[in-house]
Amino acid sequence: xxxxxxxxxxxxxxxxxxxxxxxxxxxxxxxxxxxxxxxxxxxxxxxxxxxxxxxxxxxxxxxxxxxxxxxxxxxxxxxxxxxxxxxxxxxxxxxxxxxxxxxxxxxxxxxxxxxxxxxxxxxxxxxxxxxxx
Numbered sequence: 001x002x003x004x005x006x007x008x009x010x011x012x013x014x015x016x017x018x019x020x021x022x023x024x025x026x027x028x029x030x031x032x033x034x035x036x037x038x039x040x041x042x043x044x045x046x047x048x049x050x051x052x053x054x055x056x057x058x059x060x061x062x063x064x065x066x067x068x069x070x071x072x073x074x075x076x077x078x079x080x081x082x083x084x085x086x087x088x089x090x091x092x093x094x095x096x097x098x099x100x101x102x103x104x105x106x107x108x109x110x111x112x113x114x115x116x117x118x119x120x121x122x123x124x125x126x127x128x129x130x131x132x133x
Contacts, residue, residue: 025109063100
């Protein structure tokens, strides 16, 4: 499906959680989901997980994000992209002392509901992450 209507998504008026879906399947004809994150220092991300139908890319804008994909571990710095293919377990966290800002792309779309459901969980997390993400 092709999306025939142009759209623009602006910055949030107030940001109360680290993860935000910018545009999902309802806006992209199911093709892709775009999101961004502001991950505070020493903050865990989601637990190790696998997408069975989606590929994911994370582009780091600021800071250093620790990402494990399969048996590889990456320290992903600014202006760097990491690819997380479907069917490969992955996990990420901000183990650093500074803010991490990212842009994420998931294709095809469909995981938008997960971000909504997990927003409350992430807001309840406290304390530093475990040394190995």
